[in-house]
Amino acid sequence: MEPAGPSVPEPSLYTVKALFILDSDGQRLLAKYYDGTFPSPREQAAFERKVFSKTRGVGGDVACLQGLTVVRASSADLLFYVVGSCQENELLLAAVLGCLVEALGRVLRKEVEKRWLLENMDGAFLVVDEIVDRGVILESDPQQVVQRLSLRAAPEPAAYGFVLLDYLAGSSAPREAAGAAGCRE
Template identity: 60%
Template sequence: MESSCLEPSLYTIKALFILDNDGNRLLSKYYDPDLYSSMKEQRNFEKNIFNKTHKADNEIAFLEGLTVVYKSSIDLFLYVVGSAQENELMLTSVLSCLFEALTHILRKNVERRSLLENMEGAFLVVDEIIDGGVILESDPQQVLQKVNYKVDDNPLSEQSVAQVLQSAKEQIKWSILK
């Protein structure tokens, strides 16, 4: 084996992407410029991985000289890709961090519609976990704290709308009386 293949590197993540249950891309980041540089190559790679993994119960796959760890949730498939020599546990820790952070941001509803509605938060999470292929964080609580993404636990209810309308009426009334 070549010694250059075994040299340690901080650049452990080659790609990260999320596909829907039809294999369509929802979010993707490729960190290795030599790996699938064109959009067409990326789509073909994603389609190959999806075809190999969407019916499997495994959590790891080896394809085209790469190690792929993946997880499915309702109608989403989350993938983290590293080199063939990469430690699967490192890749899995990134995948778990991504999933847990998304679970919090999407209010435990990790599905296509929720992801599309909160895409900004998803990209913030990905950018806090990985920067240029380097793993920055693998603790979901730290990621959520860093992105400072606040999820409103009390969505707007009928009572709060009524309170806002009543307050607006009172302000209009006072401005007319003045």
């Protein structure tokens, strides 16, 4: 009979426990929690404050906190976090984080900042939903995320936002134009 060693948890597709974006003051701008680790909004906010205080000014981009692996990135006045279990691969979590930051940057076509995020929260949530669904990583290639959303830059350079064509509104303009052209014949 073999001695019982430490049990290794079974691999799971449910890799991401949480994903959130905080401003430079530690205030939540966007958050998605995918399991019951932090069931109440109060517990989530307390965890976010703790993560912010522990990672602010720290040189590394990976931290272990409360038995969880937390990866972090920053862009202008925002801090991006992806949280997984303690046995989760940091590189996998970092790939999700990198995809999030880069996909949002590609949508904007410049560095992501708080003002833009607040003005385009619906688009930001769509980007998050294309990357992670219920804790399962769907995509880690930012180009694929942007392509799936069919995002196109707004025509006026002064606008911070973007237009979600063919995704939110179904964009009937091209079909109407094609129909009108067909009626002329």
